[in-house]
Amino acid sequence: MYSPTEEQALKQPAEPPARPHVRVIRLHPDDDVVISLDQLMSGTHIASEGVDVAGLVPPGHKMATRAIEPGQAVRRYGQIIGFASQPIRAGQHVHTHNLAMGDFTRDYAYGADSKSSPKAAEPATFQGIVREDGRVATRNYIGILTSVNCSATVARAIADHFRRDIHPEMLADYPNVDGVVALTHGAGCAVDPDGEGLAILQRTLGGYACHPNFASVLVIGLGCETNQIPKLLATQGLSDSARLRSFTIQDTGGTTRTIAHGIEQIKAMLPEANKVQRETVPASHLVIGLQCGGSDGYSGISANPVLGAAVDLLVAHGGTAILSETPEIYGAEHLLTRRAQTPEIGHKLIARIRWWEEYCGRNGAAMDNNPSAGNKAGGLTTVLEKSLGGIAKAGSTNLVDVYEYAQPVKAHGLVFMDTPGYDPISATGQVAGGANLICFTTGRGSAYGCAPSPSFKLATNTALWERQSDDMDLNCGEVLDGTRSIQELGARLFRMLLDTASGQPSRSELHGYGQQEFVPWQISVIT
Template sequence: MPNEVEKTPLYIKVHINDNVAIVVNDNGLSAGTIFPDGLTLIEDIPQAHKVALTDIKDGDPFIRYGEIVGYAIGDIKQGSWVHEGVTRMPTARALHELPIATKTPKPLPPLKGYTFEGYKNPDGSVGTRNLLGITMSVNCVSGVVEYVTKIIERDLLPKYPNVDGVVPLVHLYGCGVAIDAPAAIVPIRSIHNLTKNANFGGEVMVISLGCEKFQPERLLKGTDDTQAIKLVDEDDIVVLQDEQHHGFQSMVDHILRVAERHLKRLNSRKRETVPASELIVGMQCGGSDAFSGVTANPSIGFAADLLVRCGATVMFSEVTEVRDGVHLLTPRVVDEEVGKALINEMAWYDEYLETGKVDRSANTTPGNKKGGLNNIVEKAMGSIAKSGTSAIVEVLKPGQRPTKRGLIFAATPASDFVCGAQQVASGITVQVFTSGRGTPYGLAAVPVIKMASRNAIAERWFDLMDISAGDVALGKKTIEDIGWDLFKLILEVASGKKPWSDHWGLHNPLAIFNPAPIT
């Protein structure tokens, strides 16, 4: 049975200047409901949707988070439902007018003594998992790689108990593409850097067809902003079209021989106590609702600040879910160079969307709208809460790896699967993923901790969501409470604890971002 707090009509007003608020109660509230402050609903309003706190005239702004998230279409009376049908979306802010490094936050006090049990790598990086990664130079070999992966899992992994698993890095790139187009740098860099993720322990094996445009040598060399990968053995590249292969079984046996050599080395590795500063954590959201920006995302923003205080690296991404809040981020960068890099990524994506004859409004999904998010502006204001309050020290192009520690913006599309793949390429070893609608999302290469924005979804999906921020909406816990809980859970998962997606083996395929033409 719901307690008295949950039965009381509740709304959340984020900022003192807001003229709209979101309804907290499960199943929404009916017309005639009176809130403790006397506000009376004049129509039914679903959970997470907005109520007008005052009379709002035609053309006047709706204000949430202290920011304009839309303009009224028609006169809106106090107590009305503010939904998509009565909202006109604001235009995007001009990028050339943004303030840069005008409010750079001072470093927060260092947080010492926090550790996790990780795997040290020869290049100095530290993994949270001990995995065999199998890289493909072209999608043509994906069927063979997936076939052999099943054999490795069935026949070889039981012999190597210290290896957590095998991950085929299946993607849709490699041939039938404009390999020398300027934008091809994105998928080439990304696949190269995926191969180097710290969770693969420096062990590299590549499966090639042989005739593809994206030859293994080019994959290993990477791009001008990457360091070439050096193989331990020339046999670490298996070319299926090689004349030594007579039939399918010959190819399979060759891959198994190479895989076993890598598994033997990986099996000798042990977890060691390392400082939390060795973590690279990705922050992402998907299936968002109006609670995401007031419960879950601010909570992981608080955890992000804790990680930065430990000296760790934290990445947030999703360009279209930053674009309408970028004016709140450019003042937080450490210097003008980082600020210009952030603006350049926004401008690049504006042009990319324009080329496709769409704009940022195409981002918002039916589920987002059903969850109370009227448009991308409102969604972005909640999304950037994942960044916490620390200074932004670096901006990465898609698939780039960080050169600094601290809070980093890693430019990616907002698609869950593309963002996830690109963050793995940029080096994350743990990901935190918030959701208001619920998602079974997971990644094979890195553990994914899923946080619910509402207790209702956490309770219904009790064996899919790892932690809930729903008590923040009810006033039972603070953002700081949930942030600390998440921070400790990150350390546990980095040390080997399985989140639900790993428990069930729910791993989405990699979706490498390829803005270059397909021929």
């Protein structure tokens, strides 16, 4: 028997369960989707959109805010990210099962949004290393480059002799030398000696050979390869000197003698390399390569815009930022052509887009083979969506020049370098062009370095920061958490980049990343 009170309670309707507090982000008034910050469960009401969730929407993914018919454009950032491949109901998850690529016209409007960029009243500074020719370094390495894969083992053996974690005594008397690194690759032979592929490799090696972050360099070959060292040096305007020495395994007398000879050459270079001292230099000497890898649905909301805010500050202080990864601006290139300082610069960018379309066409590939599996798991559906978020790294200033892969970057301001989207190849081209620091955003958790230039990594979300802070330098998830604004974190990032350029090691440097990530772009037919 129930008591009267208990019986009365049983007759009363149960309290409805408390609805979970869920968060979504609308990026533009014209968008057809919002981005989930939490797992969205079916039936959950999204008050800000007046929509009930229909199904499961993972964090970082998109939810439709209206009904969309097949073939209709879907917008995020106020821009087209694809077309509905089947009917989409309001509240449904929008992803690869119902969103696909499609052709549409983009208005390039060359230079329409070009504007005068503000200049800082008082230049920011960092502690740099000034070389004899006036160029400024952020690190002080001795480098070992190879003309061909056949000399890679010898180069690595020489560098290993000076590793501080194995032979700390070898550099004990040279505290101003950051290390000896061997940057090897898998190319250099069985290619057209007069072709574009070998020219790109030589340009890349030349850029590294004269990079200010190298106090001196050895170039080691086998001896019979297509990429002959004398021609390599001649095409790049270089020659043997106290700072740059070259030899081959065949001429030196085999592996053992070549390793011994290389070790003696490095020993002779160390005293001079150690003489450097850091001094105060303006931030205009900073050249930052912009990278994003392991991107997710938050990349274009947090880390990339934060990096863009820092880029705007860098440009205001006279510095240079290199945006790259041509296949990952595809579909969003019109946002850059509109910012081109002159129509000619905008046309140079589109010429690279057309080259890529032709390149993919003749190789049976497609420009929309992005995003990767990890990108899709993180919420990115099409290359259009990935590109629109990726361009946020470039801030808001004018595009002042466009370069081909590994060409020396001479302009100050925001520039574009044509590279593949694969991060090691892309960053290799940027460093060859003169980048003395790499800034890398990631949502999935990329582990990366890029000797001789430090690599600074930004996490897009707090969950990644907490899970993999061992590899991350800054948590941009604070933007999503509502604890910091994009501008606040952008200013903080700019200060941290100046500290990194001044010698403070990044997380990737502490872990020893950088030697294995040297990957020149190979476009040659290998015969």
